[in-house]
Amino acid sequence: MQSLKDQICVVGIGETPFRRLKEPDGTNLSIQLKACEAAIADAGLTNKDIDCILPMEGVAHSEEIAVNLGIDDLRYQATVRIAAAAPAAHIMAGGMAIHAGICSYALVPAGWYGYSGSIRVRQVMAENPMVFSGGPTARDFYYPHGMNVPPQWFSFMCRYHMNKYGTTREQLGAVALTFRKHAQKNPHALMHGRPMTMEDYLGCRMISDPYCLFDCSLECDGACAFVVTTLERARDLKQKPVYLMGFGQGQPYPADDLSNRTDILEMGVTKAAPRAFEMAGITHKDIDFAEIYDAFGFQVIEQLEEMGFCKRGEGGPFVEGGRIEIGGELPVNTHGGLMSEGHVLGMNHIIEAVKQLRGDAGDHQVKDAEIGLVTGYGDFQDGSVVILRR
């Protein structure tokens, strides 16, 4: 089997401003179209060059994106149904289709009015609790007990980890503080200009104990998009290409029920990371920075362990002492992450990795960044891992 290593490149990136509006000033579709236009222009392409679209489940459909951009001959479209693990997975899904000669340029968008739009969602929920029923497992066995939203689901794993390994709130705080610190170097981040201390963190109100407000990602109105093509085509385009070295995708088992997993800490990335490292032919020591899906701070500790950056139970001490800061051994979420830049479905992690590898990250640039790792995380801990190089 011919490896896809170094055969597929990210050649264009686009993003809208990240905001927290009182009311949406567009739709989930229109905000993504703006990011798509920016990504296509960044690549030096025209809309009609795009012949494959991989949109994320729930926020847009490829047909409505294609018709707005005037793409009248879409050769392929697909959506990997692993929620917010999809954007990273779509690099590979698009890459496979391109490498097989099915299409030439794949456009991957994601974005939403995740802040102003969610106010409306809550209003609807207040009127009829059955509207948001989720999958059958959650609907029938979690929701009736008041376990309805992600901070409640995933704090189960955090509590277990704290009980078993002695992980502390100060260690969770180290994750939040690191990302907030990075956001101070990134004018695009929602939390730019709003630094945080450990005292702020420990004094913050609880949401679903052990998760406090500052353990949670920031709802955000924003969208991002990127364009993927072959190595050969990438050479003739406007930007310095970023190469896909390795990819892995995985799900914990059973994927649809987080309560009856033999190993409660198993995640999608537990399986995905070894696949990505094997394909890339490198080890953890070769990674210069990592953009890790941080819906919640503990899930960064959990993913670092599950991907093998440290042993299980050692993730708490691992994130302390500046190791994951820019300038540290493994800078993590150099843009501020979902927790301090904004929750744009993990798409912003890919955009940030590409900026780092182009050397375009400005004040939050990791010096001499050559290889970066990005994770996606969605649903009940599905995972995707991509390893990119300059």
Next chain:
Amino acid sequence: MTEKGSQSYWKPLPLLEGTSGEFYGFCKNRELRFQRCTGCGKWRHVPRDMCAECGSWEWEWAKSSGRGKLFTWTVVTLAMYPAFKDEVPYAVALIEMEEGPRIVSRIVDVPPEDLTMDMPLEVFFEDVTDEVTLPKFRRASS
């Protein structure tokens, strides 16, 4: 929305269909039952069509002792569904039953700060509407 007496019930409810409906039917009769494969004897929850261990389509609804221990939990202080607002703070827990399956439920008679890993718990049943009875947990009587 469903009615219980003259009271409106605004919280999410299970859809009483298929094997989920059967599970809640037993709860209404004050019984906690899980599927047990008649091929290999493996207990399971949530309900499934097939046994993941041996591939059998045959199962029985086997009665649980109702006793288990606290596996992990979260203490909800911000109600995301407005209907749970009057209940915060409340503990949602994952309970590992003696037979093996784990179940998501609520612990009602223990203050959240007194919860400890592996604490022994036992099931009881609460009729939340005329149709739906939820299994809930309290400290096990010794």
